Amino acid sequence: MEILKVSSKSLPNSVAGAIAGIIREEGCVEVQAVGAGATNQAVKSVAVARNYLEEDCEIVCVPYFANVEIDGESRTAIRLVVKKQ
Amino acid sequence: MEILKVSSKSLPNSVAGAIAGIIREEGCVEVQAVGAGATNQAVKSVAVARNYLEEDCEIVCVPYFANVEIDGESRTAIRLVVKKQ
Numbered sequence: 417m418e419i420l421k422v423s424s425k426s427l428p429n430s431v432a433g434a435i436a437g438i439i440r441e442e443g444c445v446e447v448q449a450v451g452a453g454a455t456n457q458a459v460k461s462v463a464v465a466r467n468y469l470e471e472d473c474e475i476v477c478v479p480y481f482a483n484v485e486i487d488g489e490s491r492t493a494i495r496l497v498v499k500k501q
Numbered sequence: 502m503e504i505l506k507v508s509s510k511s512l513p514n515s516v517a518g519a520i521a522g523i524i525r526e527e528g529c530v531e532v533q534a535v536g537a538g539a540t541n542q543a544v545k546s547v548a549v550a551r552n553y554l555e556e557d558c559e560i561v562c563v564p565y566f567a568n569v570e571i572d573g574e575s576r577t578a579i580r581l582v583v584k585k586q
Contacts, residue, residue, distance in 0.1 A: 424537075451541075452509075452537050452538050452540075452541035453537050455537075455540065455541045455544050455545075456536075456537035456540045456541060456579075458544075459540050459543075459544055459564050459579055459581075460540075460564075460566075460579065462564050463564040463565050463566055463579065466563070466564070466565065474563075475563075476561035476562065476563050476586070477561065477562055477563070477564065478551070478559075478560075478561050478562070479544050479545075479547050479548040479551070479562065480548050480551065481545075481548055494541075494544055494545065494548065496544075501561075
């Protein structure tokens with residue numbers, strides 16, 4: 417599954433456009449965020465993507481914790497599996 | 502639908518326990534967060550609740566924006582509809 421990495425500086429409208437495009441093509445996508453600011457942008461992006469897709473399909477998300485390595489350090493990321501309902 | 506209000510100081514394990522309890526009783530619950538820190542705790546709470554419920558059911562969440570009034574000021578909240586898949 418494709419993984420979109422979101423930071424605290426990501427623009428929700430842009431990420432939402434990417435989510436909507438991948439959902440239309442593939443039916444599901446993962447969004448990864450590390451830290452509170454990034455997680456906030458990720459959730460807002462899914463909320464916006466829901467609006468972008470409202471005429472096509474309903475989407476839901478499933479959050480889970482994932483261990484990722486960033487610059488040689490182990491961090492806990494939040495991943496959101498976004499998929500058609 | 503019952504609404505759980507989450508702040509940046511909420512403990513994900515405690516909120517997750519509340520989510521799991523309401524999901525078992527009612528099948529769905531809303532989680533409301535205002536601000537990045539609160540939204541982060543809300544998403545972590547859903548991820549933990551998923552683990553608490555894994556032997557019973559799979560849960561998904563649907564994020565949306567809601568206008569709420571806090572201390573007389575209008576704020577944009579993130580609400581997560583959490584429901585059985």
